[in-house]
Amino acid sequence: xxxxxxxxxxxxxxxxxxxxxxxxxxxxxxxxxxxxxxxxxxxxxxxxxxxxxxxxxxxxxxxxxxxxxxxxxxxxxxxxxxxxxxxxxxxxxxxxxxxxxxxxxxxxxxxxxxxxxxxxxxxxxxxxxxxxxxxxxxxxxxxxxxxxxxxxx
Numbered sequence: 760x761x762x763x764x765x766x767x768x769x770x771x772x773x774x775x776x777x778x779x780x781x782x783x784x785x786x787x788x789x790x791x792x793x794x795x796x797x798x799x800x801x802x803x804x805x806x807x808x809x810x811x812x813x814x815x816x817x818x819x820x821x822x823x824x825x826x827x828x829x830x831x832x833x834x835x836x837x838x839x840x841x842x843x844x845x846x847x848x849x850x851x852x853x854x855x856x857x858x859x860x861x862x863x864x865x866x867x868x869x870x871x872x873x874x875x876x877x878x879x880x881x882x883x884x885x886x887x888x889x890x891x892x893x894x895x896x897x898x899x900x901x902x903x904x905x906x907x908x909x910x911x912x
Contacts, residue, residue, distance in 0.1 A: 767898030
C-alpha cells in the first residue's frame with residue numbers, strides 16, 4: 760500500500776518557490792514527483808496553509824508577494840476542489856480547538872508552536888485511520904520529520 764504524507768510548511772514553501780524561504784526548490788520538486796509516482800496520499804494541513812500564507816504575506820517586495828500569493832491561492836483552491844495532488848485536512852471543530860489550546864502551554868514550553876501541535880494531532884488521527892500504511896510528516900524540520908510510523912501488520 761502507498762504511504763500517507765502530511766506536508767509541513769517548510770515543504771509547501773519549497774513547492775511554491777517562496778522567495779528567501781525556498782532554498783531547495785528543485786530537489787523538493789523531484790521528491791514530490793517521486794511521491795506522486797508512488798501514488799502517496801498527500802495531505803495539506805490547515806496549519807501548513809495558514810503558516811505558508813503568513814510567510815508569503817511578510818516576504819519580498821509587493822510584486823514578488825503578489826505573484827507568490829497567486830501561486831499559493833491556485834494550489835490551495837485546487838486542493839479544496841479536489842483538482843490537486845494535495846488533500847486539505849484539519850478544519851477544526853470548537854471541541855478540537857479547546858483540546859489543542861489546553862495542551863498548548865506545555866507544548867509551547869518545548870519551543871514549538873500551535874501549528875506544529877496541530878500537525879502532530881493530524882498525524883495521530885491519520886495513523887489511527889490508516890493502520891496498514893506508512894504515515895509520516897514530510898518536513899525539513901527535524902522534530903516534525905520524526906513523525907514517521909511504519910505500517911502496522
